[in-house]
Every structure is written in structure tokens, then in C-alpha cells.
Amino acid sequence: MNSAILSAGLLLGASLITSDIKAQSGDDPYYVVIGAFSSSDNAAKRISSSRQYNLSGVAELNPVRQLHYVYVLKTEDRSKAMTEAKRIREATRFTDTWVYTGLLGDTPTMVEKTTEPVTGEPAQEVKPEPVVVEPPKPVAVTRSFVFAIMDSETERQVTGEVHVTNAANKSKIGTYRGNQPFSFTYADDPGTWSIVCDVTGYRKWEKVVPAGSAVANSSGQLVIPVDLVRMREGDLSVAQIFFFKDATVMLPDSKLAALELLEWMRDHPTARIRIHGHTNGNDKGTIISMKKGSMDYFSVDNTEAGKGSAKTLSQKRAETLKNYLVSQGIDTKRIEIKAWGGDKPLFDILSNEAAANVRVEIEIIGE
Incomplete structure (x- = not known):
């Protein structure tokens, strides 16, 4: 009687902690997974970092979870997969390595299960590495700007240059000819510009302008007005x-x-x-x-x-x-x-x- 209870306990300790929804087909391979990522770029980084441990990572999409799984071993041998997962957890920084069985890169026949090697001890669940869903990277935008340098009295165009710096960090953005369009590339927001226009015969013009507030003209160019005041007698x-x-x-x-x-x-x-x-x-x-x-x-x-x-x-x-x-x-x-x-x-x-x-x-x- 006691012997039977002991045997049942050992069998229970060797069992798998599983989240199966469907029954295993018996033909699905075992994957030793060292990370799952929403971004293929991050999956590629994990593959690169695995090389320092002489691991050969491969990334494939789990179409159910829409995550890129990075695995270092694909095998039909369950025992081999569990042994390798345990070794990687102990010998590398990939301490959340787990074993996945199912299909990657195609319609899977079952969902993911996590497992520990059979050691005769009570099994403990190995939680997969948390998946960090990063916000999408800002998309670079190129727009055409123009500084409309005008005489504030005559409303005629004035020949001159403007010197532009980033108002936040004081870095130079560029020097641009007035009344001539130029291209500027930015992500999300062009920022706030500190603008100086010093034209001979006019008083120096200085202003801090949120570039994103510029209004487009009929040609689609974003116009920043620079209205100059002419010098007076005695200036x-x-x-x-x-x-x-x-x-x-x-x-x-x-x-x-x-x-x-x-x-x-x-x-x-x-x-x-x-x-x-x-x-x-x-x-x-x-x-x-x-x-x-x-x-x-x-x-x-x-x-x-x-x-x-x-x-x-x-x-x-x-x-x-x-x-x-x-x-x-x-x-x-x-x-x-x-x-x-x-x-x-x-x-x-x-x-x-x-x-x-x-x-x-x-x-x-x-x-």
C-alpha cells in the first residue's frame, strides 16, 4: 500500500505543468525557447546575444500569439529538449528558458506548454520570459519649409538668411536662405526652433517658434513668417x-x-x-x-x-x-x-x- 502511494507521488512529480487546450498529436517537435518578442528586430537581437553562449538561435512566428519565438533546439526527443532547457537556464543569462511543443511558422495543432526536466522531484512551473510590447518607432517625415522674410512696411520680400538652432538643447539646425523652400526631416514633431534673422538695413529679428505650428501654403510648404522692421534715423x-x-x-x-x-x-x-x-x-x-x-x-x-x-x-x-x-x-x-x-x-x-x-x-x- 505505502509502496503504491510512493510510486504515484513520483509519477506526479515527474508530470508536466501544461496549459494545453488540444491534445498533443504526438508528431509535434519540442522547441527550447529562449525568448518571445512582438518585434522581429528584438528577436534578431536575442539571436545575436545567444551566440556568446555558442547557441544557434532561430526565430519563427507563433501565429496564435503573434509573437516571434527564438529557439535554440528543435527535436522530437522530449528528454533531450528538457535537459537542454535546464542547462541553458543554469549556464546562461536566459534563466526563463522553456520548452514549447506545437508548430511554429504554420497553423499550430496545440498551444504552448511549459515543462521541467524529469528529476524525480515535484515539478515547478517555468514562466516564459515576459513579452515586452514596444510602442511603434516614430516614422521619419520630410516636409518642405520656407522662411518668408518680408519688409513689414512695404510687404516686399527681403533677401537674407536665417540661423536656426534647437531651442531645447541649443544645437545648430542650419542656416537657410529666406523665401526659398528647404527640406527638413523629423520624427513625430519638428521641435521648437530659435530663429535669428539679421539683415543689413533692418533691426535684428529673433524669435522662438514651435516649427509644428507653421501653416502650409497652397504649395504645401510650411511657412514661418519673418517680418522685419527697417532701421530708423539714428539706428x-x-x-x-x-x-x-x-x-x-x-x-x-x-x-x-x-x-x-x-x-x-x-x-x-x-x-x-x-x-x-x-x-x-x-x-x-x-x-x-x-x-x-x-x-x-x-x-x-x-x-x-x-x-x-x-x-x-x-x-x-x-x-x-x-x-x-x-x-x-x-x-x-x-x-x-x-x-x-x-x-x-x-x-x-x-x-x-x-x-x-x-x-x-x-x-x-x-x-
């Missing part, structure tokens, strides 16, 4: 115009700023300006000037070297900008010049910011 601004070292010739990068000033004077035909020239310090030195009759305002190819004071250099640089404007049809009587040399530095001439002392300023002296 003074630093023009983004720069010169070659020791030269009265403008750098090619200054063409846009020179064009901005030219267009502003054309749009405001009664306005008069004074161009202020500044240098860093008052030392005498080499002055590289345009040859007489040269119209090449942005190249040192047709120049000659001489000597002169810092004030002379600042005078000649202001004259170069004036001559450029006059060559483009602006009346010379509308432009005055003031040379300061190094008398009005913005920073100490030996400081790291000293380069900013070399500048051209535009003052409105009449409207």
Missing part, C-alpha cells in the same frame, strides 16, 4: 561684412550682406546712410588695396600693397563698400563715410574677442 548696426587681412577688399562670404544693403537702399530710395569703418588697434602697417579702376570688390587678385595707418585702412574699407553700392546704381550723395581706426573697440585689442573690433557699421542718417 546703428554692425553689418556682416568682412575683409581680407590687412586689405580693403571684402571677403567673398560678404557678398550676401552687401547685396542685402544694396536692396535695402533700392527699396528705400530716400534713405541716407553713414558707413563707419573700424580696426583692431591703431598700429601702422601694410594695406592691400584694389588697383585703380578695379571693380573686383571680393577678390585680392587685382590688388597692390602699400603702407598706412589704421585709420587709413578703416577709411579705405568703408570706401570699398560705398564704391560697390555706387557701382550698382546708388547715388553717391546718399552715402557718407566715417573712419575711426582703432578708437572705438568693442573688446580689448588683446582679448579672444578682439577680431570683432574689425567691423563695418551702418548708421541711418536720413529717411
